[in-house]
Amino acid sequence: MVENRPFVTVLSHLVLIFGVxxxxxxxxxxxxxxxxxxxxxxxxPVPLLPGSHMIENYRQVLFEGFGRGYSGxxxxxxxxxxxxxxxxxxxxxxxxxxxxxxxxVYFRFPLRRTFFWAIFVTLMLPVEVRIVPxxxxxxxxxxxxxxxxxxxxxxxxxxxxxxxxxxxxSVPDELAEAARVDGASPMRFFWDILLPxxxxxxxxxFVIQFIYGWNQYLWPLLITTKEGFYTVVMxxxxxxxxxxxxxxxxxxxxxxxxxxxxxxxxxxxxxRQFVRGLVETEK
Amino acid sequence: MEKRVTxxxxxxxxxxxxxxxxxxxxxxxxxxxxxxxxxxLIEDSFGGNSKFVWFENFHALFRDDAYFxxxxxxxxxxxxxxxxxxxxxxxxxxxxxxxxxxxxVYKTFLVWPxxxxxxxxxxxWGFLFNPSAGVVAWLLRGVGIDFNYVSNGDxxxxxxxxxxxxxxxxxxxxxxxAGLQSIPKSLIEAAAIDGAGPGRRFxxxxxxxxxxxxxxxxxxxxxxxxxxxxxxxxxxxKGGPGQSTSILVYKVYNDGFRGQDLGGSAAQSVILMVVVIxxxxxxxxxxxxxxxx
Numbered sequence: 001m002v003e004n005r006p007f008v009t010v011l012s013h014l015v016l017i018f019g020v021x022x023x024x025x026x027x028x029x030x031x032x033x034x035x036x037x038x039x040x041x042x043x044x045p046v047p048l049l050p051g052s053h054m055i056e057n058y059r060q061v062l063f064e065g066f067g068r069g070y071s072g073x074x075x076x077x078x079x080x081x082x083x084x085x086x087x088x089x090x091x092x093x094x095x096x097x098x099x100x101x102x103x104x105v106y107f108r109f110p111l112r113r114t115f116f117w118a119i120f121v122t123l124m125l126p127v128e129v130r131i132v133p134x135x136x137x138x139x140x141x142x143x144x145x146x147x148x149x150x151x152x153x154x155x156x157x158x159x160x161x162x163x164x165x166x167x168x169x170s171v172p173d174e175l176a177e178a179a180r181v182d183g184a185s186p187m188r189f190f191w192d193i194l195l196p197x198x199x200x201x202x203x204x205x206f207v208i209q210f211i212y213g214w215n216q217y218l219w220p221l222l223i224t225t226k227e228g229f230y231t232v233v234m235x236x237x238x239x240x241x242x243x244x245x246x247x248x249x250x251x252x253x254x255x256x257x258x259x260x261x262x263x264x265x266x267x268x269x270x271x272r273q274f275v276r277g278l279v280e281t282e283k
Numbered sequence: 284m285e286k287r288v289t290x291x292x293x294x295x296x297x298x299x300x301x302x303x304x305x306x307x308x309x310x311x312x313x314x315x316x317x318x319x320x321x322x323x324l325i326e327d328s329f330g331g332n333s334k335f336v337w338f339e340n341f342h343a344l345f346r347d348d349a350y351f352x353x354x355x356x357x358x359x360x361x362x363x364x365x366x367x368x369x370x371x372x373x374x375x376x377x378x379x380x381x382x383x384x385x386x387x388v389y390k391t392f393l394v395w396p397x398x399x400x401x402x403x404x405x406x407x408w409g410f411l412f413n414p415s416a417g418v419v420a421w422l423l424r425g426v427g428i429d430f431n432y433v434s435n436g437d438x439x440x441x442x443x444x445x446x447x448x449x450x451x452x453x454x455x456x457x458x459x460x461a462g463l464q465s466i467p468k469s470l471i472e473a474a475a476i477d478g479a480g481p482g483r484r485f486x487x488x489x490x491x492x493x494x495x496x497x498x499x500x501x502x503x504x505x506x507x508x509x510x511x512x513x514x515x516x517x518x519x520x521k522g523g524p525g526q527s528t529s530i531l532v533y534k535v536y537n538d539g540f541r542g543q544d545l546g547g548s549a550a551q552s553v554i555l556m557v558v559v560i561x562x563x564x565x566x567x568x569x570x571x572x573x574x575x576x
Contacts, residue, residue: 029407138310149477
C-alpha cells in the first residue's frame with residue numbers, strides 16, 4: 001500500500017465482508033435448510049440457524065433418496081456416477097491432450113498443421129450449440145445410458161492441448177537432444193522426462209477439468225434415461241422442479257449440499273492449482 | 284514457435300494424435316456438419332421423409348417474432364450479466380488488492396462459487412426467492428414487494444441474472460485481482476507523491492491499465508451468458524414464465540427436444556455457432572494483441 005489511510009482500509013474490509021456475506025449467503029441458507037425437518041421448513045419465516053435434523057436428513061438422501069412415492073435413487077449412486085464422470089473426463093482430456101501435444105511439438109509430419117487447426121476449432125463449438133446432432137451421433141453409436149457415452153464426447157480439448165503445447169515449447173531443447181544422443185526412443189523420452197516435468201501442469205488441469213466434468217448438466221440430462229446413470233447435479237435440478245408438489249426442502253437442500261461439496265472442496269484445498277489452471281487455460 | 288530438436292518416426296505421431304482427432308471428428312465435426320445439413324431440411328411430421336428446402340428454415344426463423352424476442356432477450360440478459368458481474372467483482376478485487384492483512388482469507392471465501400454447477404446455483408437462488416419457502420421473498424414481502432418469479436417474467440429474468448452473476452463472480456474476481464497485482468507499484472507511488480488520492484489514482488492509472496483484463500473478461504462473460512447459463516435457466520425457470528427467460532441456447536434445446544422441430548432447431552444451432560465463432564475470433568485477436576503489451 002502506498003500510504004496509510006486507516007479509513008480507506010476499514011472501508012475496504014467492510015466492502016469485502018459485505019461481498020463475502022452476499023456470496024456465502026445462499027450456501028449458508030442451503031446448509032441451514034438441510035438441518036431442519038420438513039414442517040419447520042414450511043413455516044414462514046424459515047430458520048436462519050441450523051437445526052437438529054442434519055444427520056437423519058443426510059442419511060435419508062444418501063441411502064434412500066428423496067422419499068416415499070418418489071422414484072428417487074439414493075444420492076450415493078448419483079454421487080458415484082458424478083465422480084466416475086468427472087474423473088473420467090479430467091483424466092481423458094489430460095491423456096489425449098498430452099500425447100497429441102507431444103506429437104505436434106516433437107515431430108514433423110505431413111498434416112501436422114491441419115491436425116492443429118482441427119483441434120483448435122473445437123474451442124468454438126460448445127456442446128450447447130450442437131446439442132441435437134451430437135445426441136443423434138451418440139444414439140447412433142449406441143452410447144446412450146453408458147459411462148463412455150457420458151465421458152468420451154466431452155474429452156476432446158483444445159485448451160488442454162494448447163496448454164501442454166505451450167509447456168513443451170518451454171522445455172529446453174537440450175533435454176530432447178540428450179535423450180536422442182543416449183538412444184532413447186521418443187516414448188521413452190516422453191515417459192521418463194516430459195511426463196514427470198509436466199506434473200504441475202497436469203495437476204492444475206485436473207482441478208479445472210474435474211470441476212468441468214462434475215458440473216456438466218445438459219449432457220447427462222440428455223443421454224441418461226436410466227436412473228442408475230443419473231449424475232448428482234441433474235438429480236438436484238430434477239427434484240427442485242418437483243419440490244413444490246411435495247415440499248421436502250430439507251431433503252432437497254441436503255442433496256444440493258452433497259452435489260456442491262466435492263468440487264468446492266477441490267477448489268478450496270487445491271486453490272493454488274485451481275488459480276493456476278484457470279489463468280493458464282485462458283492464455 | 285517451433286522446436287529445433289525433433290524425433291523421427293513414420294507412424295508414431297499419427298498414433299499419438301489419433302485419439303484426439305477421432306473424438307474431434309466423431310463428436311464435433313460430424314454433428315456440426317449434420318447441424319448445417321439439417322438446417323437445410325424440413326422433416327415431415329411423420330418422420331423419415333425429409334425435404335431439402337435450401338434456406339427455408341432460416342427464412343422462417345427470421346420471420347418469427349418469437350425468435351427475435353429471444354435474441355433481444357439474450358442480448359439484454361448478457362449485457363446485464365456482464366455489467367453487474369464485472370462491476371461487482373471489480374469492486375471486490377480493488378478492495379482485496381488494497382488490503383494487506385487477510386487478503387488470502389477473503390480470496391478463499393470468494394473463489395468457491397466457481398465450483399458450484401450452474402444448475403445447482405439455480406436451485407440455491409430459487410430456494411432463497413421461492414414464493415412460499417424463500418427467506419428473501421419473505422423479507423421482500425415484509426417491505427411490500429411481492430416477489431414471485433414463478434409468475435412474474437421480469438422478476439424471473441432478474442433472478443436468473445443474479446444466479447448467473449453469482450456463479451461467475453469468482454472467475455472475474457480472480458482475473459481482476461491478477462490484473463491489479465501486475466500493475467507496477469512504482470506508477471501508483473509516483474502518482475501518490477504527486478498528490479493524487481486513491482480515487483484519482485484508480486481512474487487515471489489503475490483503470491486504463493486494467494482495461495485489457497476488463498475487455499477480456501467482457502468477452503468471456505458474454506460467451507458465458509450466451510452458452511454457460513443453460514443450467515441456471517433450466518433449473519430455475521425452464522425458460523418461463525411464458526418465454527420471458529427463454530434465451531437462445533435454451534430455445535435451441537426446447538425447440539429441438541421438446542418441440543421436435545429439428546430443422547428449425549438446427550438452423551438456430553448454426554446461427555449460434557456463427558456467434559460463438561465471431562466471439563472467439565474477437566477474444567483471440569485481443570489475446571494476440573495482449574502478447575505485445
